[in-house]
Amino acid sequence: MTKQSVFGRISTLVKANINSLLDSAEDPQKMIDQLVRDYTNNIADAESAIAETIGNLRLLERDHQEDVQAAAEWGNKALAASRKADDLRSTGNAVDADKFDSLAKIALQRQISSEREAKTAEPQIAAQTEVVDKLKSGLNTMKDKLEQLKAKRSELLARAKVAEAQTKVQDAVSSINVLDPTSELGRFEDKIRRQEAIAQGKAEIAASSIDAQFESLEDLGELTEVEARLAELKAGSTAKPQEALEG
Template identity: 60%
Template sequence: MAEKQSILGRIGQLARANINALLDRAEDPQKMLDQLVRDYTNSISEAEDAIAVTIGNLRLAEADHAEDLKEAEDWGRKAIAASDRAEQFRGAGDDANAQKFDDLAKVAISKQIAAESEAKSAEPMIESQNEVVDQLKDGLQTMHQKLDQLKSKRDSLVARQKSAHAQAQVQESMASINVLDPTSEISRYEEQIRREEAAVAGRAELQSSSIADQFAELEDASKNIEIEARLAALKGGNKEKPAIESGDSTIY
């Protein structure tokens, strides 16, 4: 039990340390979640290695236990064979050989007891290790389930983040449209065109005024010519008339 807690406890502490470190320096949620999956996967791999060593040691202990039981059985058979041989010699009146094989039976029984004792002393440890291995396997299965949940949660959160980012971009675009209304640009352009049209109209009006002034000057000149002509005609007609005296002045 202590070994199981030590293995999974150490792996759990490592995983939590990696998770806390990632959360502390999280800048890109997707990268953080991907790294979290990698770290948890590595933690599972380390747990699998540690559990594999534990299982390997258990299988060695079981093999040794089986070997001790087999050895005890072998020594038991040898003890029976030696005892039977001793009885045969004893029946034949050969006490010396009978004693010899009785002594061999005792040695075999001693070896049998030692092997049985070795096997029996290993049984509590083997039983305990089997419980530990079962618990480790269950814990490892739970870690795999957690990893699947983490991957599923990662995919869900990444999808939600992308959706939120897309919505944020749409909102920013809408905000930009509201702040920089394109119709206002059209209004400015329209005002610029109106000013250009007004300038053209002003130049046309100015040009029209200039032509009118020229015609007015021409009309004035014509009037002056007519006046001069009439004045000359008047003067020409006055030369034939006698002068009229009035006081000191003479009027024609």
């Protein structure tokens, strides 16, 4: 896996329109799970690649600083050698003066070489710094999107649970539709109605039996009254002849 491929995937994932992907997905939850895995894996790869890139940048910066410092040191040495040559030449020691002038020239050559190397490294450092800044920004965006994905996943799971609960409620309501004679409640109501009808029938039978008994009592009462009146008649008819004899 090259750094370039990692950086390319960072750019692709950063530019990805999550909402568009979810809208076109047959199963948004599976899509989110896959995106979470992709982002998590690529963030880990990106962090490793960016760390390596930053390490290379720091080496460039260190080398550049060393070249700048070396150029300054060689400049100081050239100045010191040149002054020494001037001092020797002022005392008439031309041979030694020439030697120190030669040393000053060597020091100046090395100063120029160090300055050239430092100058060459500067655009590389600038470009590498820009790359690192962009990668850090892209990495942070990926981390933000990963958190968005996780939040979106939690939201989808919650909505799925609500939808499942609503479906169960609707199924339960449908199963107890009072207007549906085939529903459990309809069958239970029908059973109760039959039991109520049977109880009503028994009550009517019991009422009929009681009415018959009262009718028998009324018939018996009529017979008793007839007997009583007959007895009165008989008593009355017996009393009248006696009254006639006594009179």
